[in-house]
Amino acid sequence: MRCPIETHDNAELLLAFCARKLDLDTTLMLERHIDVCPNCKEFYEGQRTVWQALDAWEAMPVSSDFDRRLYARIENEPRPWYSGLQELFSARWTRHAIPLTAVAGLLLTAGLILQQPKPSVPAPRGPATASVKSEIAPDQLERTVEDMELLGQFTAVARTEASSDTL
Amino acid sequence: MAGFSKKLAQPYMTQGVNTNMGGAAATLDYDAELMLRVKDGDSGSFGLLLDKHRSSVIHFLFRMVQNHAIAEELAQEVFLRVYRSRATYEPTAKFTTWLFRIATHLALNQLRDGKNERTQERLDDDSDDMPARQVSDRKPSVEQSMVYESKLDEIRRAIAGLPDKQRAAVLMHKYEEMEYSQIAKVLGCSESAVKSLLFRAYETLRARLAHMA
Numbered sequence: 001m002r003c004p005i006e007t008h009d010n011a012e013l014l015l016a017f018c019a020r021k022l023d024l025d026t027t028l029m030l031e032r033h034i035d036v037c038p039n040c041k042e043f044y045e046g047q048r049t050v051w052q053a054l055d056a057w058e059a060m061p062v063s064s065d066f067d068r069r070l071y072a073r074i075e076n077e078p079r080p081w082y083s084g085l086q087e088l089f090s091a092r093w094t095r096h097a098i099p100l101t102a103v104a105g106l107l108l109t110a111g112l113i114l115q116q117p118k119p120s121v122p123a124p125r126g127p128a129t130a131s132v133k134s135e136i137a138p139d140q141l142e143r144t145v146e147d148m149e150l151l152g153q154f155t156a157v158a159r160t161e162a163s164s165d166t167l
Numbered sequence: 168m169a170g171f172s173k174k175l176a177q178p179y180m181t182q183g184v185n186t187n188m189g190g191a192a193a194t195l196d197y198d199a200e201l202m203l204r205v206k207d208g209d210s211g212s213f214g215l216l217l218d219k220h221r222s223s224v225i226h227f228l229f230r231m232v233q234n235h236a237i238a239e240e241l242a243q244e245v246f247l248r249v250y251r252s253r254a255t256y257e258p259t260a261k262f263t264t265w266l267f268r269i270a271t272h273l274a275l276n277q278l279r280d281g282k283n284e285r286t287q288e289r290l291d292d293d294s295d296d297m298p299a300r301q302v303s304d305r306k307p308s309v310e311q312s313m314v315y316e317s318k319l320d321e322i323r324r325a326i327a328g329l330p331d332k333q334r335a336a337v338l339m340h341k342y343e344e345m346e347y348s349q350i351a352k353v354l355g356c357s358e359s360a361v362k363s364l365l366f367r368a369y370e371t372l373r374a375r376l377a378h379m380a
Contacts, residue, residue, distance in 0.1 A: 012362055015369065046373035049380040050218050052342050053372075056315075057322045059226035060235050066225075067217065074250055 003037055014040060018047040107151040114144050176244055199261030205253045213253075213273060219264070223343060224270050230338050231274040233323055241273045260352055267343070267353045269337050281305050318379065325375040333368035 016022050017030045102145045175247055198219070204212040224245055227239035248269050332354060339345045339353060347365075352356045 011281070012366075014223075016367070045380060046377055047369060049370045050369060051341070052319070052374055053322050053325075053376050053379050057230070057326075059222075059229050062225050063239055066221065066239060066243070068215070070246055073243060075248055077247075097248060111379055 003033070003040060014043055015047065018044060018051065020026065104155050107147065109148045109150055111144065114140075114147060181253070190364050196261055199258035202225060202249075202253070202262055202367075203258065206249070206256050211248060216249070216262075219306070220266060221246075224266065225265065227338055227343065228270055228274055230326065230342070231334060232277050233327060233336075237277065244273055245270045261349065263343075263345075264349055266339055266354045267339060267345075268355075271353055274335065275331050321376065321379070327370055328375070329368050329371060333364050334372075336364040337368045 013022070013030070017027060020027075022030070024158075030040075033045050198216060201212040201216050205216070212217045221242070224243045225238055228241045228245075229235055245266065249266065289334065326336055326337070329337065334356065336350055340347075341349050345353070349357045351361045354361065354364075356364075
């Protein structure tokens with residue numbers, strides 16, 4: 001194999017070998033290479049010395065009152081005035097309820113708008129006009145009823161979702 | 168936040184962590200899931216995260232600033248910032264990446280401020296306030312103890328002699344066993360830059376510690 005040290009891109013391979021992070025086949029191949037390559041052997045032995053030295057550097061144990069001091073700091077943290085609102089709107093149930101409520105509100109508004117009596121239009125003369133007028137009114141009424149039913153269904157779903165989340 | 172400490176005794180889930188967050192959350196690591204529960208108000212999950220990562224954060228900071236008291240102070244700040252950020256937390260990366268990004272940022276600031284030079288502890292400081300120093304051999308003779316202390320001092324100086332970012336990269340690579348990609352995200356640089364940092368750092372360490380072979 002090509003010497004990993006000579007090909008700078010493969011120096012990473014040597015480092016991984018020293019850290020024992022290579023697969024078995026690559027490890028065996030590098031072991032055979034290191035046996036015959038003085039540069040790689042020097043790298044490997046030097047790196048192994050570094051690992052062993054770093055392993056010997058054990059950190060000190062954590063103070064027994066670390067957690068107590070941390071929680072005391074957390075409890076003494078001044079809370080911003082908006083934190084209550086922040087917690088309210090970050091709660092999972094509000095993330096579902098708010099959009100559903102908004103949809104229900106829009107549909108309610110649409111229903112109210114459709115229910116408003118249209119401004120009276122002077123009846124054009126002639127019998128044909130009377131028949132057209134009578135055809136429009138039932139369709140409009142039907143649509144309004146459908147919209148109200150849909151609004152009722154959305155409101156029921158919104159209530160169900162909100163109540164299931166709070167449980 | 169009255170009674171915060173009491174809440175830690177009552178974790179949100181008593182039978183492991185179940186996620187009901189759907190398919191998109193399947194790729195979240197366990198720590199990120201816990202942090203999302205903290206976001207939802209579950210302080211018990213914060214306790215679980217603290218238990219899991221307390222030691223590694225403190226040890227990393229200790230090896231960075233080489234002062235135990237300062238390391239614990241910085242670690243407190245790390246977890247305080249984690250807790251403060253709970254409302255806006257989004258799992259855009261691994262939790263440990265975010266955690267060590269905060270820790271590294273604080274450590275680099277500490278080193279840059281130069282306070283470390285005035286307060287770096289000495290090996291012969293046997294103040295009663297300091298926890299017992301750990302060495303590899305638990306029951307050494309006096310001579311062995313002196314050899315270990317001398318060795319420890321050389322290792323500390325070798326690490327302290329590295330540039331700050333090289334030091335952070337080596338500590339994360341060696342002690343946290345992070346991959347290049349994760350170290351890159353913590354340091355805010357490219358993967359190739361991390362490799363360059365590590366190779367130069369290890370080259371320096373090999374030169375300084377070669378006599379320990």
